[in-house]
Amino acid sequence: MKAGDPDDEYFRTAEEEFVRRRGAAMLLSPRDWSLIGEWKAAGVPLRVVLQAINNIFDAFERRAPAGRRINSLSYCRQEVLALNDLYRTLHAVEAGRPQSPEDTAGITAAARHIGRLARRVRASMALASKERRDPLVACLARVAAELKHMRKEIQGGLLEPRLLEDRLRLFDQDLLEAARASLPAGEVASLEAAADRLLGRAAERMTPVARDRTRRAHQARLLREITGLPRLTLFD
Incomplete structure (x- = not known):
């Protein structure tokens, strides 16, 4: 690795x-390492x-055909820049800096996105409800109400921007737990077996922590x- 210290947590975690x-081992190219270095240097x-x-x-x-893989971190470059712009906009508002037109547009976009998630x-x-998954129906109803309230808070400037993603992450986890609880035991077992098959031989080359994280993903x-669940995240 030439673009940064291999023991640097930022570089190592991104890799x-x-x-x-x-889903398969590979060595990042010097260009990929350089890209991570650019992101870190840019804050x-x-x-x-x-x-x-x-x-x-x-x-x-x-959308990709089966068997196709992403082979370079460069594929993520534009998404990193776009998310960082939104992150900076939200945190600038949080810090009390006078809002520019770009800041206002960012807040409007965040409120609109929460509306789409709802x-x-x-x-x-x-x-x-059609599938009679009652535990999941109840959780979805609660989360829908929470998202509606969040959207109003964003529009009214009453919610700290830094809390948005944290709250969405908690809602997302609640939905996954309710979805799992709504499935018959046999279907849960089949799902777990399918997840293990997706891990495949790559699991042998992973650390226990990485293997568990990948299995859960x-x-x-x-x-x-x-269950038809959306993924609840601000950066989507």
Whole structure:
């Protein structure tokens, strides 16, 4: 590694997340290391980089032919820049800096996005009701109400921007737990087996922590597919 210290947590964590989502081991190119170095030098928070990587892989997995892989971190470059712009806008407002037109547009975009998430949650609730997944219906109804309230708080300037993603992450976890609880034991066992198959031989080359994280990510994705859950994140 030439663009940064291999023991640097920023570089190491970005590399691990990219390789984890790729699902197969690979060595990052000097260009990829340089790109991580550019993000770090520009002050892009590590959490923004990780979210961008996940967004790109989520989108790629929805549309790419089976067997295709992303082979360079460069695929994530524009997403990192876009998320960092939104992150900076929200935190500038939080810090009390006078809002520029760009800041106002960012807040408006965030409120609009929360509205879209609320609509997706309501659509999922209709599906869960049809499938008689009662624990999930109840959780979706609560989250839909929370999102509606969040949107009003954002529009009224009553919610600290830094709390948005944290609250969405908690809602997302609640939905995944409710979705799992709504499935028969046999279906849960089948889901877990499918997640293990997706891990495949790559699991042998992972650390225990990375292997567990990847398994849980596969399980979450399969849960969303089965129950029609949206992924709740501001940076999507």
